[in-house]
Amino acid sequence: MKLSYIVEVDPLVHSGIIKKINNQIRIWKGMGHVVQILVLWPKASTTDSIKYIEGDYISNKFLDKLPQGFLNTYATKIIGIKKVESALRVFQPDVVYIRQGIWYPGLTSVLKRYRTIMELNTVDFLEMEFYSGLKKNVYLWGKNRILASISGLVAVTPDILKHYKDLAIPQKVVSNGIDLRKFEVRSNTDSTPSVNLVFVGSENMYWHGLDKILELANLLPEYQFNIVGYDRKNIESPITDNVKFYGWLSAQELSAVYSKSNLGIGSFGNYHVGKNTDSTLKVLEYLAHGLPVLMGHQDVDFHDSDFVFKATDKDHNFLPISIIKSFIENNKNRRINPTEIEQVDSSNKERERLAFFEAVAKDVPPTANNF
Structure with missing residues (x-):
């Protein structure tokens, strides 16, 4: 054609x-x-x-x-x-x-x-x-x-x-x-015992649910939350010590952050724009880098998988924090194999x-x- x-x-x-x-x-x-x-x-x-x-x-x-x-x-x-x-x-x-x-x-x-x-x-x-x-x-x-x-x-x-x-x-x-050929799943390069969760977004996108992510960081102080695409100076709400803002990163810089991450964080505000089920590029990129994902909506392709986790209920409130923590602990050392996500x-x-x-x-x- x-x-x-x-x-x-x-x-x-x-x-x-x-x-x-x-x-x-x-x-x-x-x-x-x-x-x-x-x-x-x-x-x-x-x-x-x-x-x-x-x-x-x-x-x-x-x-x-x-x-x-x-x-x-x-x-x-x-x-x-x-x-x-x-x-x-x-x-x-x-x-x-x-x-x-x-x-x-x-x-x-x-x-x-x-x-x-x-x-x-x-x-x-x-x-x-x-x-x-x-x-x-x-x-x-x-x-x-x-x-x-x-x-x-x-x-x-x-x-x-x-x-x-x-x-x-x-x-x-x-x-x-997503073009899986472009990604190489690497072992975690972080030499510290900390568990790192990464979120990649853009400012002024309310449906990304940054407010919910910061709330989650407050509920889980034992984990490190790394926020890419946002500048700290533009965030008015209180920030806990386990949150770090990176601003906008180049592809190479972002890859370095991924290599030290244990899990990816998807959007938590998609319901604001009518999407309780979604397919987002950020989630696909996390998975292509081998990272399990927690987020606030169902994924079109991975709603039944054990490595993509919807951490909120039907009213968009967080599930019991013990359940969320269990998912993180069970998957913090896991790397997703490309064969597990070949349908995307x-x-x-x-x-x-x-x-x-x-x-x-x-x-x-x-x-x-x-x-």
Whole structure:
């Protein structure tokens, strides 16, 4: 197939989203498909900075000189969509793929010309409550216009897809995957007797549940909690002595933290955005490094495993601390073998996605989800 990927993600930041997109594209090409990558983002075409995704970069020279932010990004999309349209007209893809995002003038007229499939990663109307009023109102106003212009939906969890059951287009759950070839499971390099738990997140993501993680650290003072992606100066709540903030780390620095960790910590606030069952890239990365995980939601792929543990009840309160401590003690010296998590290898997930693409491209009813 000829596949066009419209990427509305910052190519200058080596984020988990960029890693996922690169993985998808690599596998699609490896399976013999021709992929066009259209990166629509401020400074994409004018900066000399390192770009973490290859493709055709689309931005505006004038806007690229102005302060960056929501309005600049939005204007870049409005102006750049014409170049996207021209590129698609020349390439003539069988399927256009785009991640769930905000409506802007010109977008829907382009999407409706092709077999467009949109990837859903969040319960959007709940997540929008955490954004500015302007962004929220524009997003919600344009949401149905985008949905009326596409041919299929792929969601990472059933908790997301259930909100679209009345939409009469093909739909599929394909949870997140990770390229296991890139990871080496190593023995713990920490020479001290301490038990280290690591959380990797980003500031201003309320659904990560940092408040719950800090509460857990207070309940478990005998364990060390290492927080990556947050700066201590931005945390207003009291912090116990067993919590260390690392801020933003490079991939090499983060790998060093993983090598000294015993367990990973997943998000504890996903219920704020309507996801009691989820598939998150951070959990997959922990597992790929060999770390057992405790978190506040069910995992799509590992809800029955003995190395991924939901540490909260149905009301999102912590289970008895003795039960949580038992999981930590039983798994603190464990390293997860790649064969135990091979179902989330990217190659397996992308085969599912590509089969759905082919069904949509050929108007063949897709098979039912196994979720």
